[in-house]
Structure formats: structure tokens, C-alpha cells
Amino acid sequence: xxxxxxxxxxxxxxxxxxxxxxxxxxxxxxxxxxxxxxxxxxxxxxxxxxxxxxxxxxxxxxxxxxxxxxxxxxxxxxxxxxxxxxxxxxxxxxxxxxxxxxxxxxxxxxxxxxxxxxxxxxxxxxxxxxxxxxxxxxxxxxxxxxxxxxxxxxxxxxxxxxxxxxxxxxxxxxxxxxxxxxxxxxxxxxxxxxxxxxxxxxxxxxxxxxxxxxxxxxxxxxxxxxxxxxxxxxxxxxxxxxxxxxxxxxxxxxxxxxxxxxxxxxxxxxxxxxxxxxxxxxxxxxxxxxxxxxxxxxxxxxxxxxxxxxxxxxxxxxxxxxxxxxxxxxxxxxxxxxxxxxxxxxxxxxxxxxxxxxxxxxxxxxxxxxxxxxxxxxxxxxxxxxxxxxxxxxxxxxxxxxxxxxxxxxxxxxxxxxxxxxxxxxxxxxxxxxxxxxxxxxxxxxxxxxxxxxxxxxxxxxxxxxxxxxxxxxxxxxxxxxxxxxxxxxxxxxxxxxxxxxxxxxxxxxxxxxxxxxxxxxxx
Numbered sequence: 001x002x003x004x005x006x007x008x009x010x011x012x013x014x015x016x017x018x019x020x021x022x023x024x025x026x027x028x029x030x031x032x033x034x035x036x037x038x039x040x041x042x043x044x045x046x047x048x049x050x051x052x053x054x055x056x057x058x059x060x061x062x063x064x065x066x067x068x069x070x071x072x073x074x075x076x077x078x079x080x081x082x083x084x085x086x087x088x089x090x091x092x093x094x095x096x097x098x099x100x101x102x103x104x105x106x107x108x109x110x111x112x113x114x115x116x117x118x119x120x121x122x123x124x125x126x127x128x129x130x131x132x133x134x135x136x137x138x139x140x141x142x143x144x145x146x147x148x149x150x151x152x153x154x155x156x157x158x159x160x161x162x163x164x165x166x167x168x169x170x171x172x173x174x175x176x177x178x179x180x181x182x183x184x185x186x187x188x189x190x191x192x193x194x195x196x197x198x199x200x201x202x203x204x205x206x207x208x209x210x211x212x213x214x215x216x217x218x219x220x221x222x223x224x225x226x227x228x229x230x231x232x233x234x235x236x237x238x239x240x241x242x243x244x245x246x247x248x249x250x251x252x253x254x255x256x257x258x259x260x261x262x263x264x265x266x267x268x269x270x271x272x273x274x275x276x277x278x279x280x281x282x283x284x285x286x287x288x289x290x291x292x293x294x295x296x297x298x299x300x301x302x303x304x305x306x307x308x309x310x311x312x313x314x315x316x317x318x319x320x321x322x323x324x325x326x327x328x329x330x331x332x333x334x335x336x337x338x339x340x341x342x343x344x345x346x347x348x349x350x351x352x353x354x355x356x357x358x359x360x361x362x363x364x365x366x367x368x369x370x371x372x373x374x375x376x377x378x379x380x381x382x383x384x385x386x387x388x389x390x391x392x393x394x395x396x397x398x399x400x401x402x403x404x405x406x407x408x409x410x411x412x413x414x415x416x417x418x419x420x421x422x423x424x425x426x427x428x429x430x431x432x433x434x435x436x437x438x439x440x441x442x443x444x445x446x447x448x449x450x451x452x453x454x455x456x457x458x459x460x461x462x463x464x465x466x467x468x469x470x471x472x473x474x475x476x477x478x479x480x481x482x483x484x485x486x487x488x489x490x491x492x493x494x495x496x497x498x499x500x501x502x503x504x505x506x507x508x509x510x511x512x513x514x515x516x517x518x519x520x521x522x523x524x
Contacts, residue, residue: 005189006161007170007196008044008080010230011037018233021207025254026069026238033233036077043078043133044158047109050131059168060084060108063129065116067091068216068238071135073226075111076171076217083162084108085169087184090218091115092506095123101174101182102127104382111135166190172382173220175317184382185220191320194375196227198348202325203258203285203311207233211258212251214239214265219507220317221290225260234258248274248304255282259308262290262508263297267448270300271471280305289313289322291509292417292435293341295332297448314343314417318391318401320376323350324415335416338439343407343417350374351398352415354407359395369421370407371400406433423512425454427462432491434512437465441493444482445472449502451510452493455519467493468515470502 014021015037023036031039047053047062062079064086066072079086087105089098098119107129112120117134125132164170170189174182205211211229213236215222229236237254239247248269251259259280266288269275283305288297293312301310315322326333326344333342346352353361354368362368377399380388391402406418419435426432437452449470454462472479476496483492503514 002163002165004161004163005166005168005170005193006080006083006164007189007192007227008040008077008161010196010227010233011040011077012081012161014230014233018207021233022235023230024070024073024236024238027240029070030235031070031074036074038157039074040077040081041157041159043074043111043135044081044162045156046133047078047082047084047111048158048162049156050109053108061087061105061169061172063102063105063107063110064088064217065091065110065112065119066135066217067113067115068213068222068241069113070238071113072217073236075113075135079111080170081158081161083164083168085172085186087172087174088216088218088222089116090174090216090506091119092216095121097182098124099127101184104182104184105172109133164189166193169379171223173218173317183384183387185317186379186382187317187320188379191376191378192223192227194349195224195320195322195347196231199224199228199322200231202347203228203287205229205232205234205258205285209234209258209285210254210256211236212239212247212256212260213237214244214247214261214508216241216506219290220321221260221262221507224287224289224313224321229258245269245272245274248279251280252282257282257284259283259286259305261288263288263293264291264449264502264504264508264510266297266301267294268470268502270297270448275300275304277303278306281307283308286310287313289315290507292338292419292439294439294442294448295334295339295341296442296446298328298332298341312341312343314415315376316372316401316403316405318378318403319350319372319374320378323347323372323374323376324352326414333414335418338416338418338436339443340417340439342410343415345414346372346374347376350376352409353400354409354415355395359393364409364411364413367406367408367418370403370405370415370417371395372403373398373400377401425462427454427465427490432465434465437467437487437491437493440483440486441467441469441479444486445469445474445479445496447472449510451502451512451515453512453515453519455494455516464494465491466495466497466515466519468497468499468502470499472498 014033019034023033310328312326313322314324351373423434452467455466503511505511
């Protein structure tokens with residue numbers, strides 16, 4: 001019998017082998033593996049039994065409108081179990097963007113939780129596929145003119161996950177596009193299965209682990225959090241979005257052993273003095289990813305979680321979550337002159353290189369664009385042949401992905417990310433890296449969460465820089481004086497603005513576009 005690459009297979013397996021083991025916990029509710037498998041199988045039966053369902057005429061796509069929680073897990077696992085591609089739709093997007101996204105996909109169904117249902121305006125329902133299925137096991141309303149189906153009182157169950165091959169599409173995640181239109185990244189079942197099995201082995205995850213979930217399902221970090229945990233037979237503990245600043249207490253109360261988050265969350269916890277020495281003694285593994293990891297965050301984390309191994313993971317959505325890894329050791333593996341942790345070396349099955357603008361590989365120590373190759377590359381962008389040709393070129397007979405990140409590889413073969421190429425701006429004629437300013441700003445201010453933008457702008461040109469700092473005990477004038485010893489005059493911020501709460505995008509990263517909007521609304 002051919003191997004099944006369906007992501008729901010791990011749930012099915014543990015549902016039989018360890019039925020009473022906890023699979024997912026959120027807000028005082030929990031499902032065992034047997035319960036999670038049953039709910040996914042019931043939902044899959046409802047999906048595949050819908051009128052017009054024909055998987056043999058192409059792989060169906062199912063949109064998921066759900067906030068992080070048990071219902072979201074059931075929704076996407078039900079889609080997977082049915083052999084469909086799951087397409088998470090962020091609930092924080094405006095109606096126009098959701099309409100744009102729906103226009104790009106050929107969805108066969110929508111699965112929504114309570115919050116997702118409330119977002120389905122008449123305009124959205126008019127373009128949504130049928131059926132629209134509610135995740136609740138209770139009676140549902142008829143707010144979509146009677147087209148909503150409930151998974152309550154199931155009549156049938158799909159016993160096993162539908163067979164999926166490595167070339168089938170496991171999920172499509174939409175990322176921001178330079179044109180303003182979202183880009184759908186298509187990840188194959190083979191690519192994500194390779195990542196999940198590899199990272200479980202690399203991290204040494206166990207069935208006894210209790211792992212933290214801090215992400216919405218529209219952020220591909222969630223793929224790591226969910227499916228690596230379930231592959232190991234461990235339990236996933238979802239931190240509600242409104243309780244992120246109580247994350248340390250949440251970890252202690254739940255006796256978690258695995259932390260997963262972007263570094264910004266750890267930085268904010270440090271700023272509010274939540275990372276007391278030994279406060280996270282229960283952790284044995286810490287996974288940071290999604291953005292640069294400051295050395296100051298690592299030092300504070302080592303004091304708070306003295307028994308935890310810290311792993312810094314790097315990867316774009318287009319390379320299936322994470323493709324490079326760096327285990328943090330002493331001395332810290334720092335990127336030269338940046339005080340951030342290196343992104344390390346490729347995970348098994350992946351390759352990386354630094355190239356120039358002509359696609360030629362650069363020698364170690366040279367700065368260029370980071371490119372990725374290997375088993376985890378996306379199939380490409382949905383309905384975007386020209387973009388695929390540009391971003392997934394064939395170089396020397398091998399298919400690569402151009403990340404858009406500036407990087408170097410050192411003499412030891414370790415990679416260092418220097419920031420986004422598109423965050424390179426010209427200020428008064430000088431080429432300036434915003435991430436480089438941020439790196440120095442974190443050091444001199446003592447703050448982990450910072451962000452710089454080119455400002456003011458006139459005729460598309462920047463005449464200065466404004467930097468934002470989450471909190472700091474150091475005065476703005478002193479911060480600038482300290483920066484003068486580290487950067488040339490044209491890189492010095494004109495102003496330092498302190499914010500009680502730094503704006504973050506849905507993925508937990510500092511949102512530079514919102515910072516610019518703050519300046520536009522209040523330029524003084």
C-alpha cells in the first residue's frame with residue numbers, strides 16, 4: 001500500500017495507539033487524540049459528502065476562517081483528513097483583502113468558527129463557495145440564508161485520512177505581496193512531511209512534551225507548532241491572543257516543556273520584567289523563529305529557562321516554515337557587528353547559498369542575497385507564473401528560491417541574516433539598512449523590541465530616520481549619543497519615540513507600516 005502523506009495521519013495513528021493522550025488544550029478545554037481524530041473524521045465525512053464534492057477532478061481547496069483554538073485545529077485537520085488543501089484566512093484582514101484572496105482560490109468549501117462566522121458579511125457570503133460549515137458541535141444559526149452546515153449529530157465518519165501523495169498540495173498560505181495583492185504560497189504534502197519528520201528528530205521531541213502554541217493558523221509558524229507536536233504524540237497548549245503578556249504564568253501553570261514563538265514575544269516579556277531568574281525552569285526546548293534573535297533576549301532567556309536548549313530557526317514561507325537552524329551555545333554564535341544570533345546551517349534535505357545580483361555564488365564573507373534549495377521548496381505561488389519564474393529560478397541546473405534577505409556565510413559555513421533587501425533605504429543619498437540601525441538600537445537602549453523607519457519622505461526620498469523603542473530606562477538624548485559611537489552620522493535617528501506598546505503584525509513582528517502611519521498622523 002502506498003505511503004499516505006496526509007498531515008492528519010499522525011492524529012489518526014495516535015488516536016489508535018494512544019487514544020487517551022492529550023492532543024490539544026485551550027481555555028480549560030482539551031481533546032485527547034481519540035477525540036481529535038473523531039472530530040476531524042466526522043468533519044471530513046461532512047465535507048466529502050457535500051453535493052458536488054469531486055476530488056478526482058483536481059484536489060479541492062478548503063478555506064479556514066478560525067481564530068487559534070481547538071475549533072481551528074479541528075477545522076484544518078478535517079480539511080486535511082478529507083484530502084483537501086487547507087487555506088487559512090486571517091481574521092484580522094479587512095473585507096476587501098479577504099475578497100481578493102477568495103478571488104484567487106477555487107475553494108470547494110469554507111469552515112468557520114464562531115468568530116469567523118461573524119466576519120461573513122453579505123458581500124463575502126455572495127462569493128463564498130458552498131457549503132459553509134460551522135465547526136461547532138452545537139446547533140448553528142442560519143445567518144447565511146440556511147447554507148450553513150453543522151458538524152453536530154454526525155451520521156457518518158470517514159475512518160481513515162484520504163490518501164495523499166507527495167505532490168499533492170497540503171496547504172496554501174497567503175503572504176503580503178509587493179503589489180498589494182496577497183500571494184498564495186503552495187506547499188506540497190511531501191515538503192511539509194519532510195519538514196515535520198526532520199524537525200521532530202532534530203529537536204528530539206517526545207510524546208511526554210507539552211508544547212506552546214502562540215500563532216494564528218494563517219502564520220506558517222503554526223505548521224511547526226501543531227504538526228511537529230502531533231507527530232511526536234505530544235500535547236499542544238494554545239495561548240489565547242488576549243493572554244500573551246501572561247505567557248510565563250501560562251507556561252508554569254501548564255508545566256510546558258517546549259516554547260515556540262517569535263523573538264518579539266520574549267522581548268516584550270523581558271521589557272515588562274516577566275523573565276525572572278528560573279521563572280521558566282520547566283522548559284527543556286525553546287524554539288525562536290520568524291525574525292532576528294537579539295543576543296539580549298537570549299541572555300535573559302537563559303536566566304529564566306536555565307534547563308532549556310535554545311534553537312534559532314530561519315525560513316521563509318516559500319521553504320516550508322524553517323530550513324536553517326542554529327543551536328545557541330556559549331559563546332553566543334553572533335552575527336558580526338549586529339548582536340543577533342546566526343541563522344546557522346541548512347536542515348537535512350535543504351541547501352543554502354549567497355548569490356550576487358547575477359545569480360553567481362559568492363565566496364564566504366561576501367554579502368549578497370540568500371537563496372534556498374532542497375526538498376522543502378514550495379511548488380510556487382498560486383496562479384502567478386511570472387512571479388514564480390522570478391523568485392524560483394534555476395541556477396546551474398538547480399531550482400532555488402530567492403529569499404530577498406541579505407546574508408553572508410562565514411568561514412565555518414554558518415549563515416548570518418543581515419535583514420531584508422527591501423528594508424534597504426536611501427537617506428540623503430546614503431544606502432542605509434534599517435535592521436542594522438535596529439541592531440545597534442537594541443544594544444544601546446536595552447530594549448529588545450525596536451523599529452526604525454525612513455522619515456520624513458519627500459518625492460519618494462527620505463531625509464532622515466525615526467526610531468521607535470518599546471520601553472527604555474535611558475533618555476532619548478542618551479540613546480542617540482551612544483549610537484554616535486556605533487554608526488555614521490547619516491544612520492543616526494532624528495528622533496527616538498517611546499511606545500508603551502509596539503505595533504506588531506499578525507505574525508508578531510514589528511509592523512513598520514503602522515509606525516509610518518503613526519508619523520503620518522502625528523508628524524510632530
